[in-house]
Amino acid sequence: MRPRSCLVSSSFLLCSTLLLSTTVARAQDVAGAPVVSAAQPSDSPVAQAPSVEEPATPAPAEPAPAPVPVTVEPGARPTPPVPAAVSQARSKIDLFVTAYGELLFGYHNYGLNQNRTGGAQRDSRLEFDTTRFVLEMKGMLPDYGLEVEVEVEFEHGGTGTAMELEYEEFGEFDQELDKGGEILVEELFISKKLGDNAALAVGRFYVAVGTLSEFSRPTDYLGTIRDEAETGIIPNTWDEMGVRLRYKFPWGLRLTGQLVNGLDSTGFSSQLWAVGGHQRRFEVQRATDMAVVFRADVTHFDGFIFGVSAYRGDTTRNRPKPDLVKSCEQANDREVAPCGYVSAPLTLLDVHLSVAKGPWSAKGMVMYGHLKNADLVSQRNARLSNLLGVIRTPVSDNALAAWGELGYDIASVVGLSNSHHLLPFVRYDYVDTQYKPRAELFDNPRFRRTVYTVGVAYNLLNTVYAKLDFGHRRMGSNAFRPENTLRLATGFNY
Amino acid sequence: MKRISLPLRLALAPALLTGSLLVTACGDDDSSPPADGDSKVTTELVVTFADKVVVPTYARLATRLTELDAACAALAAAPSADKLTAAKAAWRAARIPWEQSEGFLFGPVDSFGYDPALDSWPVSHTELDAVLANNDALTQQYVSNLKNEQKGFHTLEYLIFGDGGTKTVAQLTPRQLEYVTALSAELKAVGQLLHGAWAQAHDGNPPFRDTLATAGQSGNSAYPSVEAAAQEMVGGITTILDEVANGKIAEPYDTKDPDVVESQFAYNSLEDFTNNIRSVENAYLGHLQGEAKTGTSLQDVVGVDTALDAKIRQQIAGSISALAAVREPFRESINDNTERPKIVAAQEAIRTLHDTFQGEVLPLLSK
Numbered sequence: 001m002r003p004r005s006c007l008v009s010s011s012f013l014l015c016s017t018l019l020l021s022t023t024v025a026r027a028q029d030v031a032g033a034p035v036v037s038a039a040q041p042s043d044s045p046v047a048q049a050p051s052v053e054e055p056a057t058p059a060p061a062e063p064a065p066a067p068v069p070v071t072v073e074p075g076a077r078p079t080p081p082v083p084a085a086v087s088q089a090r091s092k093i094d095l096f097v098t099a100y101g102e103l104l105f106g107y108h109n110y111g112l113n114q115n116r117t118g119g120a121q122r123d124s125r126l127e128f129d130t131t132r133f134v135l136e137m138k139g140m141l142p143d144y145g146l147e148v149e150v151e152v153e154f155e156h157g158g159t160g161t162a163m164e165l166e167y168e169e170f171g172e173f174d175q176e177l178d179k180g181g182e183i184l185v186e187e188l189f190i191s192k193k194l195g196d197n198a199a200l201a202v203g204r205f206y207v208a209v210g211t212l213s214e215f216s217r218p219t220d221y222l223g224t225i226r227d228e229a230e231t232g233i234i235p236n237t238w239d240e241m242g243v244r245l246r247y248k249f250p251w252g253l254r255l256t257g258q259l260v261n262g263l264d265s266t267g268f269s270s271q272l273w274a275v276g277g278h279q280r281r282f283e284v285q286r287a288t289d290m291a292v293v294f295r296a297d298v299t300h301f302d303g304f305i306f307g308v309s310a311y312r313g314d315t316t317r318n319r320p321k322p323d324l325v326k327s328c329e330q331a332n333d334r335e336v337a338p339c340g341y342v343s344a345p346l347t348l349l350d351v352h353l354s355v356a357k358g359p360w361s362a363k364g365m366v367m368y369g370h371l372k373n374a375d376l377v378s379q380r381n382a383r384l385s386n387l388l389g390v391i392r393t394p395v396s397d398n399a400l401a402a403w404g405e406l407g408y409d410i411a412s413v414v415g416l417s418n419s420h421h422l423l424p425f426v427r428y429d430y431v432d433t434q435y436k437p438r439a440e441l442f443d444n445p446r447f448r449r450t451v452y453t454v455g456v457a458y459n460l461l462n463t464v465y466a467k468l469d470f471g472h473r474r475m476g477s478n479a480f481r482p483e484n485t486l487r488l489a490t491g492f493n494y
Numbered sequence: 495m496k497r498i499s500l501p502l503r504l505a506l507a508p509a510l511l512t513g514s515l516l517v518t519a520c521g522d523d524d525s526s527p528p529a530d531g532d533s534k535v536t537t538e539l540v541v542t543f544a545d546k547v548v549v550p551t552y553a554r555l556a557t558r559l560t561e562l563d564a565a566c567a568a569l570a571a572a573p574s575a576d577k578l579t580a581a582k583a584a585w586r587a588a589r590i591p592w593e594q595s596e597g598f599l600f601g602p603v604d605s606f607g608y609d610p611a612l613d614s615w616p617v618s619h620t621e622l623d624a625v626l627a628n629n630d631a632l633t634q635q636y637v638s639n640l641k642n643e644q645k646g647f648h649t650l651e652y653l654i655f656g657d658g659g660t661k662t663v664a665q666l667t668p669r670q671l672e673y674v675t676a677l678s679a680e681l682k683a684v685g686q687l688l689h690g691a692w693a694q695a696h697d698g699n700p701p702f703r704d705t706l707a708t709a710g711q712s713g714n715s716a717y718p719s720v721e722a723a724a725q726e727m728v729g730g731i732t733t734i735l736d737e738v739a740n741g742k743i744a745e746p747y748d749t750k751d752p753d754v755v756e757s758q759f760a761y762n763s764l765e766d767f768t769n770n771i772r773s774v775e776n777a778y779l780g781h782l783q784g785e786a787k788t789g790t791s792l793q794d795v796v797g798v799d800t801a802l803d804a805k806i807r808q809q810i811a812g813s814i815s816a817l818a819a820v821r822e823p824f825r826e827s828i829n830d831n832t833e834r835p836k837i838v839a840a841q842e843a844i845r846t847l848h849d850t851f852q853g854e855v856l857p858l859l860s861k
Contacts, residue, residue, distance in 0.1 A: 117619040385605045392607055394639040440636045442625055479620040
């Protein structure tokens with residue numbers, strides 16, 4: 001499981017992790033296998049389950065209903081008889097299931113075609129979206145400090161697509177399935193606790209940059225949607241495969257280091273910078289170019305988390321074909337890229353802040369990105385086959401994103417009990433996906449966007465929530481029409 | 495099986511003979527599809543299409559875009575009314591092969607995005623003005639990096655024609671001329687790439703002409719059969735007929751929005767649409783206008799001078815004459831009550847032609 005908001009002491013920002021408590025009932029099916037039966041909710045609050053991969057996590061401030069693990073004891077199977085040695089080797093397994101779901105109802109006062117002269121035309125349209133349903137499952141062997149976590153996300157209520165590169169078809173791309181929506185395994189890793197303060201994980205997990213890697217649940221942030229700034233330049237909840245090491249110093253410094261597969265530069269574009277570089281088009285992730293991630297967060301001050309993160313990884317050798325290569329004379333044509341590849345490393349730097357103090361709730365982040373040799377990437381991308389399904393627009397050398405939100409809990413002011421949280425809030429998003437580009441790239445003001453949002457977020461026990469906000473988006477030139485959006489989001493988190 | 499007795503066979507012989515003759519006669523009837531083993535859907539069909547229609551059209555486009563670039567360069571070097579007139583004429587001349595290629599918008603023109611890079615509209619005035627206002631050097635590479643709505647035929651059209659073709663040489667600023675030359679250089683480059691992709695090996699792939707011409711041969715998974723390639727040909731035809739009737743004409747007509755009219759500055763819209771129909775005609779007949787027919791074409795598959803062939807040719811001619819009845823500028827006719835019935839009639843004629851290819855020609859291409 002990725003670091004949840006359990007790290008924050010504010011009751012609103014806390015992830016309650018599990019409200020559905022389950023007890024264990026062991027049974028046997030016809031074949032004699034153990035079966036976990038439906039369980040009864042627990043009435044009494046139970047202490048938060050310890051997290052293996054979050055050593056020294058501060059305890060949550062609010063005694064929210066917490067999970068009781070579903071415990072399975074495979075060693076207790078009566079038939080067939082289990083040898084004593086194996087039986088003793090098996091330990092108690094704690095299973096946790098958590099989930100959240102989001103529904104979104106949006107009104108937009110602008111047309112779908114934002115490429116029109118003067119920006120999108122005036123319009124009046126509604127959009128409904130089953131934004132996502134996310135299921136997280138965690139299995140723990142506490143005696144061994146081991147944890148396995150899986151997170152599956154169903155986006156837009158549909159199925160997904162996959163592509164295959166068919167070299168038998170002279171390198172053509174094949175699309176296997178086509179329907180709206182996606183089903184994604186966003187996390188799948190095994191974590192081992194190393195001593196009291198460290199944890200090592202291997203598998204698929206969130207890339208530890210920005211704010212969304214920590215705060216992606218709908219009750220983690222105040223707006224109806226995730227911040228437009230961060231999701232405008234890097235993948236939205238960015239997961240990759242690799243290894244991760246975390247270390248928590250006792251006085252509140254938390255370090256994270258990751259080594260993961262890099263991005264694929266064929267997906268970079270003018271409007272969404274590195275977002276499309278997330279390797280999702282193929283079944284296997286290319287990791288010839290790896291990326292290193294470093295993150296440091298200070299959690300020492302009650303209610304405050306602030307820190308920095310950095311990402312660096314090349315993006316060329318993860319392209320579907322070895323097509324961004326250097327040329328040279330007397331190349332050995334029996335070798336892929338005999339003269340080497342054009343290096344196009346991506347660098348990301350961010351500073352971030354989270355505040356959850358009393359009734360106050362705030363978040364903020366500034367992220368800067370740089371892509372080396374963006375001109376060469378753009379030139380090559382322009383000649384890609386459209387069957388690859390990428391945008392093929394030039395990518396800028398630099399991108400900049402910043403956002404912040406501030407809310408104040410007025411539940412007690414309006415006479416609600418402490419089970420309720422009601423936070424009027426303001427939010428600011430700024431994203432420029434063509435920030436200070438090279439001389440031969442037009443710095444298009446259309447790609448410089450600022451969003452001002454006001455709204456109110458309500459939740460009950462951090463479990464069921466409803467949010468309403470109004471966003472006003474402006475482009476980098478007054479020649480473009482501003483765009484207004486009114487959104488209502490509701491869902492659950494348990 | 496029990497055999498029929500000899501006397502009975504002799505007695506039935508005249509009837510059997512007559513019957514077989516009748517069957518043979520029916521087999522030769524114009525209205526029947528070709529019998530197995532006599533299919534006109536052959537390699538010659540796709541080879542003729544590639545070599546007599548597609549490649550010559552793109553060759554002509556590359557030539558016309560080269561001439562357009564030369565005219566724009568000459569205009570920028572020493573602006574004069576004559577040179578502006580020549581540039582406008584060169585632009586119109588280049589539009590002809592481009593629009594006549596839109597009956598086969600598959601292969602490299604689609605795969606590598608040459609279509610939107612050449613021919614996106616409406617132009618983006620906001621960003622076009624921003625480009626003109628900044629101090630960036632307007633090189634071919636710079637233009638190549640621009641959004642499709644900031645480059646291609648229609649941005650160049652806007653700059654040299656102005657609204658309604660009224661642009662005068664005095665109105666052309668040095669900055670606009672810089673943009674014009676960079677645009678035309680990029681158009682020329684894309685035209686050459688597009689022709690080259692069909693005619694020459696590219697990026698380790700064979701010329702697309704060969705990919706089409708070897709349809710059905712071992713190893714050709716793009717076109718595993720000649721029928722698949724023939725269906726692609728008819729697919730190209732129905733796609734452009736649908737686009738003209740239900741996109742190019744219908745969208746501005748339905749929304750009453752002159753801004754979404756193609757070639758609205760040069761008042762070349764109806765000429766464009768007509769050339770789209772010519773594109774269909776060329777693909778159907780297997781040769782360009784004014785050239786002699788050689789080899790097999792879709793017309794042979796249908797059957798020359800059959801009822802269906804006559805219908806198709808009549809519907810092509812009817813579509814062209816229906817378009818000719820509409821008054822240019824099309825951008826104004828969409829809001830003119832006297833023109834609107836003619837626009838509807840043109841749409842209907844083109845839709846009818848579309849339905850004929852979809853419903854009566856395409857089924858002939860199955861095994």
